[in-house]
Amino acid sequence: MNLKKMVAYKVAEEIRDGQVVGLGTGSTARYFIERVGMRIEKEELDILGVPTSYQSLFLARDWEIPITSIMEHDVDVAVDGADEVDKNLNLLKGGGAAHTQEKIIDYSASEFIVIVDDSKLTDKLKRPVPVEVIPASSRLVCEELNSMGAEVKIRMSDAKDGPLITDNGNFVIDADFGPIDDPPGLEYEINNIPGVLENGIFSRGVDRVIVGTRDGIIEL
Ligand SMILES: O=C[C@H](O)[C@H](O)[C@H](O)COP(=O)(O)O
Secondary structure (H helix, E strand, O other): HHHHHHHHHHHHHHOOOOOEEEEEHHHHHHHHHHHHHHHHHHHHHOOOEEEEEHHHHHHHHHHHOOOOOOHHHOOEEEEEOOOEEEOOEEEEEOOOOOOHHHHHHHOOOOOOEEEEEHHHHHOOOOOOOOEEOHHHHHHHHHHHHHHHOOEEEEEEOOOOOOOOOOOOOEEEEEEEEOOOOOHHHHHHHOOOOOEEEEEEEEEOEEEEEEEOOOOEEOOO
């Protein structure tokens, strides 16, 4: 059973004519975009999509989803995946290095819906926190994250030699703090380091978390 597809397709059925829809990034959001595209083709669903990455932009194009940007329109509903969801509905995102644009769009949406399979649920966020940084600041940011207690690594690219470069032309540092006791505090603290653009802790704005499980779909 493909739990990501199940939950993404279910939420895609909730999208209504006239909405401006934030299109998340990753393997779960991909199914959501696919299903919205199918509905546009079959039901003439009339929406505008706001991509959160080049991945979602290209997928939207493939499915002929009309697109706009956050510079033009407010977002009614954003639908996005997550790498971890804790018991207070804090998220960790950025496994695909897309968290900066995702956060701009997801936080601004009137409704932010998270779609995950149940492997993403955790008591406390504990994966390394992705931190997008301006390349020139990376040594200093690594030192600062170190002094805050994190083990740090600049993320390397699978597609070329050297560091991964984000959609915004920056590096990503993965900062391992172990289990995180205060996600909102850490989100704020990391973003105060000069050179940091955005980090992958999402501690506010989540309206609904929809989870695919082997026993069906549940809402947290
Ligand atoms: O940067 C990537 C995004 O934050 C994704 O939404 C997140 O990594 C979840 O991706 P997936 O649905 O592939 O697990």
